[in-house]
Amino acid sequence: PLNLIYLCISLYIIVNKQKYCSYSRNKLLLISFDGFRWDYDQDVDTPNLDQLALDGVKAKYITPPMLTMTSPSHFTTITGRWVEDHEVVHNMMFNSTTNLKVPHKQTLTRSEWWDNGVLPLWITAQNQGLKTASFHYPGGGANYSGQSVNRVLVEESNHPDDNETEWRQNIDQVMSWFSEEDFHLVTLYYGEPDNVGHAKGPDHPDRKKIIQQIDRTIGYLREAMSRHHLNDRLNVIITSDHGMTTVKKRPQVDEIIIRDYLNLLKLTSFEILDYGGFGIVTPRPGREQEVFDALSNAPNLTVYKKSQIPESFHLGKSERLPPIVIIADLGFNLNSRLIVYVNKGDHGFHNGEMDMKTIFRAFGPDFKSNFLSEPFDSIHIYPLMCELLQIDPAPHNGSLVVTKNLLLQSGGSQRTRLSLALLPLSMLLMFTVL
Ligand SMILES: [Zn+2]
Numbered sequence: 001p002l003n004l005i006y007l008c009i010s011l012y013i014i015v016n017k018q019k020y021c022s023y024s025r026n027k028l029l030l031i032s033f034d035g036f037r038w039d040y041d042q043d044v045d046t047p048n049l050d051q052l053a054l055d056g057v058k059a060k061y062i063t064p065p066m067l068t069m070t071s072p073s074h075f076t077t078i079t080g081r082w083v084e085d086h087e088v089v090h091n092m093m094f095n096s097t098t099n100l101k102v103p104h105k106q107t108l109t110r111s112e113w114w115d116n117g118v119l120p121l122w123i124t125a126q127n128q129g130l131k132t133a134s135f136h137y138p139g140g141g142a143n144y145s146g147q148s149v150n151r152v153l154v155e156e157s158n159h160p161d162d163n164e165t166e167w168r169q170n171i172d173q174v175m176s177w178f179s180e181e182d183f184h185l186v187t188l189y190y191g192e193p194d195n196v197g198h199a200k201g202p203d204h205p206d207r208k209k210i211i212q213q214i215d216r217t218i219g220y221l222r223e224a225m226s227r228h229h230l231n232d233r234l235n236v237i238i239t240s241d242h243g244m245t246t247v248k249k250r251p252q253v254d255e256i257i258i259r260d261y262l263n264l265l266k267l268t269s270f271e272i273l274d275y276g277g278f279g280i281v282t283p284r285p286g287r288e289q290e291v292f293d294a295l296s297n298a299p300n301l302t303v304y305k306k307s308q309i310p311e312s313f314h315l316g317k318s319e320r321l322p323p324i325v326i327i328a329d330l331g332f333n334l335n336s337r338l339i340v341y342v343n344k345g346d347h348g349f350h351n352g353e354m355d356m357k358t359i360f361r362a363f364g365p366d367f368k369s370n371f372l373s374e375p376f377d378s379i380h381i382y383p384l385m386c387e388l389l390q391i392d393p394a395p396h397n398g399s400l401v402v403t404k405n406l407l408l409q410s411g412g413s414q415r416t417r418l419s420l421a422l423l424p425l426s427m428l429l430m431f432t433v434l
Contacts, residue, residue: 027184027233028185028388029174029187029235029236030077030137031189031236031238032240033190033359034195034241035070035192035240035347036214037243038061038062038354041211041215041359044212044215045212048215049215053372056364057361057362057363057371058371059359059375060373061357062357062377062381063351063376064242065377068243068356069091069276070242071088071091071104072086073241075088075138078137079118079119080382081397083314087116092104092107092272093107093110094270097270108138108154110142115143119144121185122134122149123149124391124394125185125389128391131184133177134151134186135170136190140153140187150183161191161196162191162195167213174186174188178230184389185385199344200344202245202355221236235362235366236363237385238362239378243356244345248331255333255335256328257335258337261298262281262291262294262298264337266284268282271336273334276347276348277332280324288324292324301334302327303324306318306322307323330355357375366409380402380403383399384406384407
């Protein structure tokens with residue numbers, strides 16, 4: 001029996017040794033470059049991104065959630081929930097009953113659009129004692145169950161997207177939050193290359209220029225990390241929300257004008273069209289089948305009744321989404337009445353299209369180096385971030401199984417939990433023996 005007691009004591013010590021020897025919690029910076037298509041770095045010279053792939057992890061590409069749009073996709077990344085669960089179902093806040101439509105930037109501080117019972121990572125981390133900040137990241141400016149993010153900067157409506165000097169200042173600011181104020185998690189958002197992708201199209205030379213600017217900024221980030229002595233305690237994830245595709249125009253194709261197929265005035269009471277490849281329509285009472293049939297005849301798009309949206313889209317259970325959803329074929333924009341949409345590039349198309357795929361890069365003390373990952377869904381970034389921060393995740397739709405192979409070792413939080421579970425077990429064993 002004495003041997004057994006010794007065994008239990010040593011087991012307890014071994015388990016706790018692991019606990020105390022496991023790495024201390026490292027900090028996490030999540031950077032999003034809006035609309036960075038997965039292959040944007042392949043036709044441009046990007047020495048800093050190339051070096052990152054050697055020093056860290058690169059996924060071949062990642063798949064955003066269905067609804068390849070800025071706010072819905074960013075919110076999936078920061079919550080680990082599908083769009084039907086977090087209910088941020090558009091960039092524009094809307095109410096199909098009152099016909100309210102709020103432009104994207106003005107939604108950024110409207111909690112009633114973002115706060116639908118799902119807690120984003122900032123709040124979950126804060127509730128477990130961490131300090132978090134959001135720098136221009138979509139959703140950071142809202143309150144969740146009455147709680148706000150510890151430090152928030154919200155992007156102004158007239159904010160310039162492409163000012164390189166400001167990009168560097170933002171990095172300096174974030175680095176001082178980490179090094180001088182001991183923040184654990186910061187999310188940092190940039191509006192490029194989305195802006196130039198819309199305005200000039202993904203194949204324009206200016207898109208290549210902005211990718212080089214992003215590359216220089218990543219070089220600057222790494223210098224700044226060294227300057228602030230953060231290299232061995234800060235993990236960095238660089239990702240994005242969706243890709244970009246060239247808008248098809250005459251004479252190449254006949255553009256979609258919804259009014260040519262559907263009497264909008266007579267059959268519908270609300271719509272958001274004229275917004276890239278994704279459209280929503282509320283039929284007038286009793287007119288749903290007519291709307292569906294009319295749009296079924298329109299070429300170059302697919303129309304869905306909300307109740308018949310494929311489960312794999314993870315959209316159909318949304319209460320907010322109107323009864324009719326339209327997804328245009330790749331490159332076809334949905335125009336309601338006339339073609340006013342002057343964008344040369346757009347998104348919102350099916351997330352299975354390669355042009356909608358986006359990037360994932362990561363480096364830091366907990367990531368493998370020179371590791372090329374197979375593609376995965378962006379929903380799995382959330383449990384990875386929780387693992388890195390050693391916090392218990394809120395309920396989510398992702399899986400750490402998918403992303404933990406990016407890490408050098410499965411993190412300390414699991415080990416801590418294991419040791420805590422084994423403590424009573426070893427005590428019980430000891431008493432049984434006595
Ligand atoms: Zn976007």
